[in-house]
Amino acid sequence: MYDFDKIINRYGTNSMKWDGLKETFEQDNLLPLWVADMDFEVSPAISKELEKRVKHPIYGYMHWSDEYYKSVIRWMKRRHGWEIHKDWILFTPGVVPAVSYAIKALTDIGDSVIIQTPVYHPFKTTIESNGRNVVTNPLIYKDGTYYMDLEDLERKLDSKTKVLILCSPHNPIGRVWTKKELNELGEICLKNNIIIISDEIHFDLIYKGNTHTVMADISPEIRDNCIVCTSPSKTFNIAGLQVSNIIIPNEKLREKYSMELEKDHIGRANVFGQEALIAAYNESEDWLDSLMEYLEENKNFFIDFIETRIPQLKTIRPEGTYLLWIDCSGLNMSSDELNEFFLNKCKLALNSGEMFGEEGKLFQRINIACPRAVLQEALIRIEKAVKENI
Ligand SMILES: Cc1ncc(COP(=O)(O)O)c(C=O)c1O
Incomplete structure (x- = not known):
């Protein structure tokens, strides 16, 4: 009933995640999976109420x-x-x-x-x-x-x-x-x-x-x-x-x-x-229930892909949130090298694990609240870069 696969262009909306890439990563040709918001449109009930309120000037x-x-x-x-x-x-x-x-x-x-x-x-x-x-x-x-x-x-x-x-x-x-x-x-x-x-x-x-x-x-x-x-x-x-x-x-x-x-x-x-x-x-409760089904599938899709095709990485299986924590120690890189790798080799904007404390040095955080096709694209980029790096 709700289309979470729909790709919505967020450029030009002053979105921190999309329009803020250059400011934070010094380049903007990246797939952004960092800031914790979702690339899904809000529930129809929210849109309807906001439209109604906008009309009162x-x-x-x-x-x-x-x-x-x-x-x-x-x-x-x-x-x-x-x-x-x-x-x-x-x-x-x-x-x-x-x-x-x-x-x-x-x-x-x-x-x-x-x-x-x-x-x-x-x-x-x-x-x-x-x-x-x-x-x-x-x-x-x-x-x-x-x-x-x-x-x-x-x-x-x-x-x-x-x-x-x-x-x-x-x-x-x-x-x-x-x-x-x-x-x-x-x-x-x-x-x-x-x-x-x-x-x-x-x-x-x-x-x-x-x-x-x-x-x-x-x-x-x-x-x-x-x-x-x-x-x-x-x-x-x-x-x-x-x-x-x-x-x-x-x-x-x-x-x-x-x-x-x-x-x-x-x-x-x-x-x-x-x-x-x-x-x-x-x-919007039914929208939330549908969202959670979609996120559950995104999470499983991501974890299965990593397990079967990029065994150098390990996903910490989340019990909640749409943020995945990836153990990258198997790549044998330093924290700086990891950041450089995901940014310049994968062309992904992620959150460096080090931001969250020094215990996160060999981790990266990925936001999976996006259409599955986008997640798949990100995974393919990581797989390719890891293979080239071996
Ligand atoms: C744990 C946690 N607290 C707070 C926030 C942000 O809260 P707000 O935007 O309401 O200040 C986030 C956003 O990612 C978060 O993950």
């Missing part, structure tokens, strides 16, 4: 409507089994700004914030740009998958450590953390007075056989010790509309957070973001 200040709150509350209940209240919901124009406001609200300059590397790179830069210290608690890479290292975490905690940023599901390694893993992490944080900023932006993009658990839905104690960052942006491909829901059940944390937003006058409704979210959460 005034785009002044907005307030958040009752329907908006209801849509968010129903989505959390229906898709995640999580009961939330209207007053728990705050707004930011993105999850990265939300993480930054949380750092400001919950820590002082000079305090330490923990991240679990390899992880989404703006966590580190946001901590640093706010004058806080980054403490890394690297994940354990074992038998082709990743685990949290809770012993290392406990060893690293001290009186300066105030916050841990959790990436759940985890970008770039694709883990959907189990309830048991999250509970163990949550208990350690409670015991040591560490507040969890839980970035759950990828929480709707879960592959068959896995279940996402919202951090704040594990126990009343953990609920009161975390800030949950959500958004329809990854799920429905509306990142450019800049709408995020930051859900904070604990009243004291919420007050601190709100004060930080108020200082910068953040939190007003976005004309189009609001309409898109309502159409997404109320009328």
